[in-house]
Amino acid sequence: MSRAVIAFGANLGDREATIAGAVRELAEVPGVELAAVSPVYETPAITDAGVDLDAPGYLNGVVIVETTITPHALLAALHEIEASHGRQRLKHWGDRTLDLDLIDVDGLVIDDTGLQLPHPRAWQRAFVLQPWLDLEPDAVLPGRGRIAALRAAAPDEVTRR
Numbered sequence: 001m002s003r004a005v006i007a008f009g010a011n012l013g014d015r016e017a018t019i020a021g022a023v024r025e026l027a028e029v030p031g032v033e034l035a036a037v038s039p040v041y042e043t044p045a046i047t048d049a050g051v052d053l054d055a056p057g058y059l060n061g062v063v064i065v066e067t068t069i070t071p072h073a074l075l076a077a078l079h080e081i082e083a084s085h086g087r088q089r090l091k092h093w094g095d096r097t098l099d100l101d102l103i104d105v106d107g108l109v110i111d112d113t114g115l116q117l118p119h120p121r122a123w124q125r126a127f128v129l130q131p132w133l134d135l136e137p138d139a140v141l142p143g144r145g146r147i148a149a150l151r152a153a154a155p156d157e158v159t160r161r
């Protein structure tokens with residue numbers, strides 16, 4: 001059994017309904033059991049150009065699951081759930097109905113073309129670190145250290161809903 005940290009984000013459509021649906025669908029994936037769901041945060045959109053206050057804001061949070069499936073299979077399941085919520089990949093860091101990222105699986109380090117673990121940008125994102133910290137205050141990101149210290153250094157703003 002592995003423990004996986006999954007980050008969710010949504011800034012288009014009915015964000016709450018999308019996230020609630022995605023969490024339900026995740027719990028229905030064979031071999032996946034929900035362990036914890038974080039509080040949800042309102043966060044301004046980060047784009048290639050930096051913080052974009054004109055773009056719709058995101059709801060962000062984190063889910064922790066216990067799973068018997070491989071990280072690759074879990075990522076494939078996340079992509080299916082994104083697709084079922086109309087996720088389109090139009091623009092790098094563009095608006096999206098749903099984003100599901102695999103952040104950490106048991107501290108594994110993987111560097112495939114289709115899967116990198118830990119998620120390469122999680123260490124600098126308060127919108128990932130803060131909700132994760134709410135669930136696991138002592139967690140560590142492989143190669144980066146304690147998420148509490150990373151969260152303190154992350155520049156983006158998050159507001160609890």
Ligand SMILES: Nc1ncnc2c1ncn2[C@@H]1O[C@H](COP(=O)(O)OP(=O)(O)OP(=O)(O)O)[C@@H](O)[C@H]1O
Pocket residue numbers: 075089092093094099100101102103113114115116117118119120121
């Ligand atoms: N740990 C991971 N979690 C999610 N996707 C990953 C991971 N590692 C590699 N990928 C790959 O990254 C590709 C791009 O993912 P995606 O479109 O979700 O990026 P993004 O959400 O726009 O940006 P970011 O990766 O910075 O959050 C996906 O096709 C996926 O296969």
Ligand SMILES: Nc1nc2c(c(=O)[nH]1)N=C(CO)CN2
Pocket residue numbers: 008009010043044045046047058060093094099127
């Ligand atoms: N606030 C916020 N900004 C983002 C987010 C996100 O989840 N929240 N995801 C991105 C690409 O994954 C790019 N920018």
